[in-house]
Amino acid sequence: MDIIKYKIGCRNCLKSSNIPHLTTIREEDLNIYKKSEFDLMLTIENWRSEAGHLCEFCGSSNLEFYDISVNDYQLYNFENLVAMCKILHNRMLQINIDKKDNDLSLTFAGCDHIEENYLKKSLAEIINFIKDRPDNDFTAHPIGHLFICLTVGYNFSSHQIDIKFERYICHGLSKDDIINTFKPYLEQFGISW
Numbered sequence: 462m463d464i465i466k467y468k469i470g471c472r473n474c475l476k477s478s479n480i481p482h483l484t485t486i487r488e489e490d491l492n493i494y495k496k497s498e499f500d501l502m503l504t505i506e507n508w509r510s511e512a513g514h515l516c517e518f519c520g521s522s523n524l525e526f527y528d529i530s531v532n533d534y535q536l537y538n539f540e541n542l543v544a545m546c547k548i549l550h551n552r553m554l555q556i557n558i559d560k561k562d563n564d565l566s567l568t569f570a571g572c573d574h575i576e577e578n579y580l581k582k583s584l585a586e587i588i589n590f591i592k593d594r595p596d597n598d599f600t601a602h603p604i605g606h607l608f609i610c611l612t613v614g615y616n617f618s619s620h621q622i623d624i625k626f627e628r629y630i631c632h633g634l635s636k637d638d639i640i641n642t643f644k645p646y647l648e649q650f651g652i653s654w
């Protein structure tokens with residue numbers, strides 16, 4: 462039996478409960494520790510839409526899930542990711558968009574060095590991902606935050622660049638906010654929206 466613990470934030474009222482939610486999985490998944498927080502986030506999204514849970518403050522169903530742990534093992538752990546990147550010769554890329562009083566700022570973080578082809582592939586992947594996410598994710602407010610963490614590496618068996626989403630947090634931003642913020646980089650790399 463695995464115990465999944467996570468926090469819930471509301472994209473409608475931007476409030477979040479400090480008390481973690483618990484769900485037990487009866488069938489043990491032997492690969493669960495290999496999953497990223499992002500993988501489990503998608504799983505929880507599926508459960509929640511079936512379970513019909515709502516924000517405790519405003520009653521909205523437009524929720525996001527973060528700080529996810531399995532049996533108290535935190536799936537998103539910066540130090541662990543840095544260590545894994547070193548072992549596997551991967552790179553880590555973090556994208557941060559902050560919105561305050563409708564002003565947007567973008568910062569990149571992660572590895573000190575990231576190859577240009579890795580960065581280009583990562584940005585293209587992020588844009589596709591944003592396009593495919595439900596419109597609900599992009600409920601705009603005067604304040605907001607987008608955080609995406611990826612690990613990127615060369616796959617020697619498929620001869621392709623592999624990208625793994627580690628964490629995704631997004632609230633308060635419209636799709637236009639995100640695209641306009643990314644625009645100079647998309648133009649630089651010839652990525653179309």
Ligand SMILES: [Zn+2]
Pocket residue numbers: 471472473474475476516517518519520521
């Ligand atoms: Zn709410």
